[in-house]
Amino acid sequence: METRKALISVWDKTGVLELAKGLAAHGYEIVSSSGTAKHLEEGGIKVTEVVDMTGLPAILGGRVKTLHPTIMGGILARRGFAQDDEDRKKFSIPLIDVVVCTLYPFEETALKGADLDHLIEKIDIGGVSLIRAAAKNYYHVAVVTDTADYGCVLEELEKKQELTLEFKQKLALKAFRLTSSYDATIYKGLCSEIGAEEETGDDKIISLRKVQDLRYGENPHQKAALFLPPLEKQPFEQHSGKELSYNNLLDLDTLLRGCSVFQDLCACTIVKHTTPCGTAQGRTPLEAFRKALECDPVSAFGGIIGMTRCVDMDTAKAITETFFEIVAAPSYEEGVVEYFKEKKPNLRVLTIRPGYAPKLQITGNRCGYLVQEDMLPRLPEIKEGRWAGKERSDLWDDLIFAWKTAAITKSNAIVLVKDGAAVGIGGGFTNRVDAAEYALRLACEKAKGAVLASDAFFPFPDTIELAAKEGVAAVIQPGGSIKDEEVVKRAEELGISMFIGGSRTFRH
Numbered sequence: 001m002e003t004r005k006a007l008i009s010v011w012d013k014t015g016v017l018e019l020a021k022g023l024a025a026h027g028y029e030i031v032s033s034s035g036t037a038k039h040l041e042e043g044g045i046k047v048t049e050v051v052d053m054t055g056l057p058a059i060l061g062g063r064v065k066t067l068h069p070t071i072m073g074g075i076l077a078r079r080g081f082a083q084d085d086e087d088r089k090k091f092s093i094p095l096i097d098v099v100v101c102t103l104y105p106f107e108e109t110a111l112k113g114a115d116l117d118h119l120i121e122k123i124d125i126g127g128v129s130l131i132r133a134a135a136k137n138y139y140h141v142a143v144v145t146d147t148a149d150y151g152c153v154l155e156e157l158e159k160k161q162e163l164t165l166e167f168k169q170k171l172a173l174k175a176f177r178l179t180s181s182y183d184a185t186i187y188k189g190l191c192s193e194i195g196a197e198e199e200t201g202d203d204k205i206i207s208l209r210k211v212q213d214l215r216y217g218e219n220p221h222q223k224a225a226l227f228l229p230p231l232e233k234q235p236f237e238q239h240s241g242k243e244l245s246y247n248n249l250l251d252l253d254t255l256l257r258g259c260s261v262f263q264d265l266c267a268c269t270i271v272k273h274t275t276p277c278g279t280a281q282g283r284t285p286l287e288a289f290r291k292a293l294e295c296d297p298v299s300a301f302g303g304i305i306g307m308t309r310c311v312d313m314d315t316a317k318a319i320t321e322t323f324f325e326i327v328a329a330p331s332y333e334e335g336v337v338e339y340f341k342e343k344k345p346n347l348r349v350l351t352i353r354p355g356y357a358p359k360l361q362i363t364g365n366r367c368g369y370l371v372q373e374d375m376l377p378r379l380p381e382i383k384e385g386r387w388a389g390k391e392r393s394d395l396w397d398d399l400i401f402a403w404k405t406a407a408i409t410k411s412n413a414i415v416l417v418k419d420g421a422a423v424g425i426g427g428g429f430t431n432r433v434d435a436a437e438y439a440l441r442l443a444c445e446k447a448k449g450a451v452l453a454s455d456a457f458f459p460f461p462d463t464i465e466l467a468a469k470e471g472v473a474a475v476i477q478p479g480g481s482i483k484d485e486e487v488v489k490r491a492e493e494l495g496i497s498m499f500i501g502g503s504r505t506f507r508h
Contacts, residue, residue, distance in 0.1 A: 006098035017043040022154040075133040099134035110189040138172035185230035235355025241348030255306040268292040272303035275410040280421035285315040291421035380501030388488040388498040402453030407505035418450035457481040461490035468494035
């Protein structure tokens with residue numbers, strides 16, 4: 001009976017000595033080459049060199065070592081298949097029963113900022129070929145690609161004296177997942193290095209690595225986890241508080257968008273159920289926070305806060321007066337994080353930093369996957385849009401602040417702003433009139449002299465009539481309705497200045 005052989009070719013040497021010793025103890029002949037062979041021999045393991053099986057040394061500076069018919073034939077040969085048996089006998093090809101392989105660290109090399117030439121040298125060819133061949137022939141060959149599985153392999157041999165078909169199937173599926181992810185990472189890394197932009201209409205290669213398991217999804221009966229694409233870093237760092245939940249991360253998306261659109265200002269965004277319930281700018285973080293909280297303090301309870309500037313101790317003390325799930329900021333004054341830990345130990349304190357900001361937004365639903373560019377339109381320009389009624393350049397800053405808030409608010413969205421702060425936000429309504437009524441109700445007397453932003457056009461003049469009744473001074477909206485002129489005429493009759501900017505900002 002032919003001696004069972006295990007081919008070991010690994011970049012990551014973690015645990016490989018123990019695995020090789022265990023395989024040898026179960027009667028496997030260890031086959032290896034170059035650095036792996038040297039490592040195993042130094043560890044006291046008898047190794048058959050690949051060159052002794054193929055009769056050819058490594059060539060092209062080590063680029064070609066295991067890509068040889070003797071090696072690939074030994075892996076791919078089907079046991080008991082007449083043609084394969086005949087070819088093996090004719091060309092003296094020994095069977096290989098186990099393949100252990102870890103790949104060149106392409107992703108780690110890319111994350112270190114390597115240039116294109118160094119990246120290309122970290123594209124594994126032989127290893128991927130060995131893995132795919134072994135995985136294809138899993139009926140007869142076990143393929144081990146994860147150092148975490150070494151113990152399981154030895155345990156399986158100890159218990160059953162063989163690697164069962166069921167066990168080899170699991171290893172093969174894991175191997176194909178690895179090679180798929182590896183190729184996707186190479187594609188993304190080379191695109192970045194070469195400067196190639198992925199287009200919306202291109203076929204998509206989606207590879208995701210798990211960052212962490214989550215307690216559950218939107219509800220306790222749903223499993224969930226957080227993933228990131230290869231080569232991307234998490235855009236936040238958690239310093240304290242409970243583990244982030246699925247719903248926290250949904251809300252955090254809106255918060256990060258808010259901090260992005262308001263980054264030129266000392267501003268605060270408060271988010272609840274993926275839509276803002278308060279936004280404001282201020283001379284200080286404390287002023288911005290207090291003004292944002294005034295918009296809708298009832299909804300803000302249990303929400304999350306984002307600041308665009310360093311959180312000082314005065315702001316931290318004000319934040320702890322209300323229950324919040326998360327506070328996120330680019331930095332914290334010395335002692336503030338420790339204060340939060342002591343005062344509110346469950347409060348999740350995050351530093352937000354430049355990180356993953358996808359060019360494309362991919363949404364999975366029961367129709368399939370929807371792909372769109374993930375960007376806001378260009379900010380409205382006062383000289384490029386159209387004014388109906390009196391031009392109110394004196395209210396332009398508030399109009400733009402309202403436009404930005406509406407752009408991160410769930411549709412249908414109506415936002416009222418006065419003196420650099422949202423005083424009423426109506427988001428997620430199924431019609432624009434209800435959104436306006438809600439925002440105006442929150443604003444109360446503050447609606448008088450305020451500005452109003454809509455994320456989409458007004459199909460009828462009814463929202464303008466509501467705004468005029470409460471004393472709203474100016475409106476910004478994109479236009480585009482077949483009844484635009486009717487709406488404009490009604491605004492002029494009611495004495496409301498209206499800027500039509502042409503940029504719709506739906507968020508469903």
